[in-house]
Amino acid sequence: GKVDYRAEQKFADHMKEKSEASSDFAKKKTLLEQRQYLPIFAVRQQLLNIIRDNSIVIVVGETGSGKTTQLTQYLHEDGYTSYGMVGCTQPRRVAAMSVAKRVSEEIGTNLGEEVGYAIRFEDCTSEKTLIKYMTDGILLRESLRESDLDHYSAVIMDEAHERSLNTDVLFGLLREVVVLCQDTMTSTISLFAAFFGNVPIFHIPGRTFPVDILFSKTPQEDYVEASVKQALQIHLSGLIGDILIFMPGQEDIEIVERLEDLENAPALAVLPIYSQLPSDLQAKIFQKAPDGVRKCIVATNIAETSLTVDGIMFVVDSGYCKLKVFNPRIGMDALQVYPISQANANQRSGRAGRTGPGQCYRLYTQSAYKNEMLTTTIPEIQRTNLANVVLLLKSLGVQDLLLFHFMDPPPEDNMLNSMYQLWILGALDNTGALTPTGRLMVEFPLDPALSKMLIVSCDMGCSADILIVVSMLSVPAIFYRPKGREEESDQVREKFSVPESDHLTYLNVYMQWKNNNYSSVWCNEHFIHTKAMRKQRMNLISCGSDWDIIRKCICAAYFHQAAKLKGIGEYVNVRTGMPCHLHPTSSLFGMGYTPDYIIYHELVMTTKEYMQCVTAVDGEWLAELGPMFYSIKHAGKSRQVRKDYAEPCSLHTRFIHNPAISIQRGNVSV
Ligand code: ADP
Numbered sequence: 217g218k219v220d221y222r223a224e225q226k227f228a229d230h231m232k233e234k235s236e237a238s239s240d241f242a243k244k245k246t247l248l249e250q251r252q253y254l255p256i257f258a259v260r261q262q263l264l265n266i267i268r269d270n271s272i273v274i275v276v277g278e279t280g281s282g283k284t285t286q287l288t289q290y291l292h293e294d295g296y297t298s299y300g301m302v303g304c305t306q307p308r309r310v311a312a313m314s315v316a317k318r319v320s321e322e323i324g325t326n327l328g329e330e331v332g333y334a335i336r337f338e339d340c341t342s343e344k345t346l347i348k349y350m351t352d353g354i355l356l357r358e359s360l361r362e363s364d365l366d367h368y369s370a371v372i373m374d375e376a377h378e379r380s381l382n383t384d385v386l387f388g389l390l391r392e393v394v395v396l397c398q399d400t401m402t403s404t405i406s407l408f409a410a411f412f413g414n415v416p417i418f419h420i421p422g423r424t425f426p427v428d429i430l431f432s433k434t435p436q437e438d439y440v441e442a443s444v445k446q447a448l449q450i451h452l453s454g455l456i457g458d459i460l461i462f463m464p465g466q467e468d469i470e471i472v473e474r475l476e477d478l479e480n481a482p483a484l485a486v487l488p489i490y491s492q493l494p495s496d497l498q499a500k501i502f503q504k505a506p507d508g509v510r511k512c513i514v515a516t517n518i519a520e521t522s523l524t525v526d527g528i529m530f531v532v533d534s535g536y537c538k539l540k541v542f543n544p545r546i547g548m549d550a551l552q553v554y555p556i557s558q559a560n561a562n563q564r565s566g567r568a569g570r571t572g573p574g575q576c577y578r579l580y581t582q583s584a585y586k587n588e589m590l591t592t593t594i595p596e597i598q599r600t601n602l603a604n605v606v607l608l609l610k611s612l613g614v615q616d617l618l619l620f621h622f623m624d625p626p627p628e629d630n631m632l633n634s635m636y637q638l639w640i641l642g643a644l645d646n647t648g649a650l651t652p653t654g655r656l657m658v659e660f661p662l663d664p665a666l667s668k669m670l671i672v673s674c675d676m677g678c679s680a681d682i683l684i685v686v687s688m689l690s691v692p693a694i695f696y697r698p699k700g701r702e703e704e705s706d707q708v709r710e711k712f713s714v715p716e717s718d719h720l721t722y723l724n725v726y727m728q729w730k731n732n733n734y735s736s737v738w739c740n741e742h743f744i745h746t747k748a749m750r751k752q753r754m755n756l757i758s759c760g761s762d763w764d765i766i767r768k769c770i771c772a773a774y775f776h777q778a779a780k781l782k783g784i785g786e787y788v789n790v791r792t793g794m795p796c797h798l799h800p801t802s803s804l805f806g807m808g809y810t811p812d813y814i815i816y817h818e819l820v821m822t823t824k825e826y827m828q829c830v831t832a833v834d835g836e837w838l839a840e841l842g843p844m845f846y847s848i849k850h851a852g853k854s855r856q857v858r859k860d861y862a863e864p865c866s867l868h869t870r871f872i873h874n875p876a877i878s879i880q881r882g883n884v885s886v
């Protein structure tokens with residue numbers, strides 16, 4: 217179509233007036249110029265026209281073309297916000313926060329007023345809010361309360377190509393989404409088009425520069441080391457331009473951060489970015505480095521499409537990412553490092569060609585790229601535990617989950633497994649219907665096991681304490697280990713350790729913080745993130761200090777994740793017999809105290825299977841609270857548990873077929 221240049225000019229004049237009226241003229245003007253330089257600006261009016269004429273539009277454009285930051289503003293300027301908010305969903309919390317901040321600056325208001333964001337546990341919006349960025353999980357919960365989402369005049373489902381679990385479920389629920397953003401991947405686009413029927417697809421003309429792609433000649437054994445080497449080589453080559461390194465996760469990023477300690481080398485500013493990074497540090501990656509200093513950003517795949525940093529000339533791609541995947545061997549989700557897909561690889565290299573020609577170093581061979589990598593990543597809905605989705609859909613009255621309109625229906629096994637897990641926790645009854653407990657669980661924006669823990673704690677009289685434990689497990693890590701002070705911080709941390717439980721260690725930290733009047737100085741002295749702690753502050757009614765009750769309550773929700781002592785420091789999963797190890801950061805690690813039974817919060821697989829956040833429990837509790845799995849095996853003839861039971865009890869594990877459920881017309885029978 218033809219571009220309406222008059223409308224564009226009018227818009228530009230309007231924006232100019234706005235900025236000239238402001239006192240901070242210089243800064244606004246540059247922001248405005250930046251806005252107008254974005255590829256999406258050239259098609260502003262065309263986009264608005266097509267959105268006005270269609271109830272659903274698919275918008276496709278290169279990363280950095282301005283979709284996320286501009287589209288909401290265009291709709292606002294076009295008058296949409298007089299009928300309701302313009303909402304924009306993001307699969308990642310960091311993106312929602314960072315983009316909202318940027319847009320509030322572009323519009324010239326305080327964050328939380330006209331432009332706000334909402335993520336789990338943090339609502340930074342007000343009555344004034346017209347443009348709302350949020351995680352897709354938030355919109356999903358809002359649709360629980362108000363299924364027609366009447367308070368929005370338009371909803372933008374951003375990063376739809378990423379196929380996050382929540383976005384996928386939203387697609388099934390909201391068949392009247394207005395706009396949908398996504399990046400250039402033809403296979404995904406045709407899938408969307410097929411799903412929504414006959415909807416227009418709008419392409420934003422891109423502006424990209426060529427990127428040289430250099431493959432590794434041989435496979436790399438250690439991608440962290442290889443990345444550091446590669447980055448160093450670029451840095452010392454004298455070529456100008458910032459570097460972006462893609463790493464799978466936070467731990468690897470922390471290792472790479474040591475690049476900064478280089479001696480006798482030109483200055484290098486190493487900046488990490490990952491989803492758990494405190495928000496005050498996130499903003500740093502967008503700031504220009506001082507003259508003569510090269511910026512080196514070390515990121516997870518958050519920098520693939522969600523966040524665009526200008527000025528990147530070199531990309532170093534480790535070839536790996538972290539994915540939450542349902543592992544049939546252990547019967548639950550585990551975060552694991554996986555090779556990326558070709559689509560990821562291409563997105564990553566594209567980051568080097570935004571502002572000029574660039575180079576991408578792939579630390580894997582060309583043959584690995586061609587023959588071993590998947591074309592695109594498997595959608596989350598097809599690889600993870602669906603317990604929360606099942607709860608949500610059941611509470612929305614969706615009876616037959618197998619008939620729900622999924623874009624890519626999840627494998628039946630996943631669905632069954634998730635229902636099975638909910639049945640274990642007492643959220644579903646034998647017919648697959650939501651129980652009163654299940655109904656309560658939907659209200660909490662938490663993993664089903666954590667919701668269960670809270671619910672049980674009310675009956676057990678330790679709700680105040682469990683509330684703290686759950687909160688501590690739900691915020692970013694509270695302990696930190698600053699560079700160069702690792703040992704010192706480890707020592708301080710050890711002082712908080714409760715020998716039988718990491719959960720209680722968290723509780724202990726909180727109680728001591730409280731005794732110190734919630735002081736931030738105290739946090740700094742103890743290597744604790746003040747910001748993470750502040751999120752916990754609430755009015756609590758404590759129930760005393762019988763920590764055995766608390767441990768039992770934790771056991772009531774995590775009995776399905778239990779391990780048994782096998783040898784010195786060796787544990788095996790009670791149900792599967794799989795060896796698993798105490799994480800070195802655990803309070804139980806190397807304390808010489810090795811309880812016979814423990815439960816764990818999650819399993820992390822790196823070099824070994826590590827149990828993270830562990831609590832010692834009694835064998836009897838496991839039998840009492842998880843009767844579908846365990847019963848007490850008695851040496852003697854008596855079938856009753858003896859009061860003077862001195863020796864560790866011996867548990868008998870029942871091997872239930874997993875899943876022991878069959879689905880008939882959406883019902884479960886066990
Ligand atoms: P897209 O969604 O199409 O990938 P975005 O709207 O996210 O593009 O980005 C458009 C531009 O805005 C980019 O040049 C990016 O660098 C800039 N930008 C986005 N967020 C920020 C921020 N927090 N600080 C500075 N610049 C930003």
Ligand code: MG
Nearest residue numbers: 283284521522
């Ligand atoms: Mg975007």
